[in-house]
Amino acid sequence: MGDFGKNAEAALASAKLRGNLRRAMDGLMAKRGAQFADADEWSRLRALGTNVRRRSLARLPELLRKLEETCTANAIQVHWAETPAEANQVVLDILRRNGAETVVKGKSMVSEEMHLNGYLEENGVEILETDLGEYVIQLAGETPSHIIMPCIHKNRDEIAKLFEDKIEGAAYTEDPAELTEIARKALRRRFAEAGAGVTGVNFAVAETGTLCLVENEGNGRMSTTLPPVHIAVMGIEKVVESLEDVAPLLSLLTRSATGQGITTYVNMISSPRRADDRDGPREVHLILLDNGRSSIHADADLRPTLQCIRCGACMNHCPVYSRVGGHAYSSVYPGPIGKILMPQISGFACYGDLPGASSLCGACVDVCPVKVPITDILVQLRARLEKTKGLSLGSVAWTGWKIMHASPGLYRLVTRVLGLVGGLIPRCAPLLRAWTRVRAKPRFAPKSLHRLAREGGFDHE
């Protein structure tokens, strides 16, 4: 619902933001690059990961039914929600039934899609983000600006100030180790006292009814082990067929996301506390959220959007994202994946400007571990968006461009005319204005390259 152009301009003007982003992106790109130094292994692993995701999507309805069956057999309670509002309601009902007043939460982008925090707070439930980055964001009253590193836009001075202001008894320090210690202390008892834990799911395994959750901090383990109730929320596309399928995806995910061979913890949750277990939640709930995904699945051109495993590599490598940061997109998912996903789940009315916010350079496609054809989908979305708009100055200009390039005579004529009088077009002419507002006006060469070549004696094509 934002205005990408305006936001981007403001972001570009912030030297601090650009510095924070540049440092972070350079680090993430280098670490990922080191993980995939063996080009042959990368291409084979990537082919396998892509195959797993495509196969899962090809069998999506069967796999979801199977997942429901195996989870239920494991005593995990499965809920379905078409919309974020329905999913929020399910969460609240579970909390109310269990008398849970405080919730500890692990990082989950689907819960961001649901705006779960705001909803629960409105309903009198205290919800605490426990991933360090998310904790920072929650204290600051902001939203994550990156799907893997939520507070990547902030530097240590900002976090130091925030902790000093918002956490009781916290002294000002810019040392990341000391800041981390402050957060550890502030949250430690909260895990033990919370009425429920809420997390996302990275992969759900249909054959065994297992929820996989990757993390480094241990907050995911705490949130799914200590409170009496665990609620997991996931998009319906996250299901895979077998446990074996998890191996390649896990490797691709952690190496692409943060350049780690594996995260510190990989949780595989297959049931609530069993009769003879001594710990673990007494109830585990799985909420399957659609939020537009089933419609994307029905559209063959857009379906590959659902292959995404949310590694964030596309944003780290995007020349647009790495300059403007996540908030400019005013969306839950920023960067290249956000540009294709947001208009599809929330509509062109809100996010119609995102598909245009790309130079189609394809850096995202080169690094995507599961070959989501981001640029193809961007072009698809642009075409569909144009259709909804009808005739515009832009569409007329492009139609003219197309005709001109398809006819050699016309091409020669137009380039010659522009070469002679193009300089007379004023800076503020329609279409040109958007370009010249922040850039020099392009100068037309008096002679086109074709003509120079011909004059130089290269008269064959």
Place this chain on the structure above:
Amino acid sequence: MSESARDAILGRLDAGARPPEVPDGDFQVMAGRPGTVSERIERFRTAIEAANAEVHATTPAGWPAFLMARLNEWGIDRIAFGRESWAGRQLIGDRGEAANGLVPFEGAIEDFKETLFACDAGLTTTRGAIAETGSLILWSGPDEPRALSLVPPVHVALVRTGSIHATLHEAMTADRWRDGLPTNAVLVSGPSKTADIEQTLVYGVHGPRRLVVILLADVPGGDDGP
């Protein structure tokens, strides 16, 4: 509500154009380098040390003495463990009761929480380990509750060298995980960490700050093997 949401979602998926079937992929790339036992031990050690874990080696019979002799040096006054696991039984040994500083997990977590939060360390066995990524495979259960490896600031884990697999894929297929997963299985590859503040790596966030791995050479080819 959820009944109708379920039907609507599945209905849309069923009604949509059926994507072409995708054949199974080639899992060959997951096999990694199998290697001999000592190569696997070395790879495991290098990988998990790179993630800031400490690795020691001793024998399957000698580890309780090895551990007890070092608790002091490691600054551990109270270490929690599962009484009924093979490690727990070995640790208590003929004494029939736990020595000073050894704290068996009693009852359910609700009753044991305060005690556990006050312990300096937790001891667990492992189902196995993974050489490629330097990971422990923890298989929690009644004998060894999952909080043991999570709540105390130090986690001490016993790894039998013969149980180190080359890759995760090999571990899950060779060991047939699909036939019976516990409530919670977890791969642990170092002490808990974060890089959320300016990508600066910090160890010890919400999970243990220190991970101590004790290798038990139970097959020839290990550190103490022939």
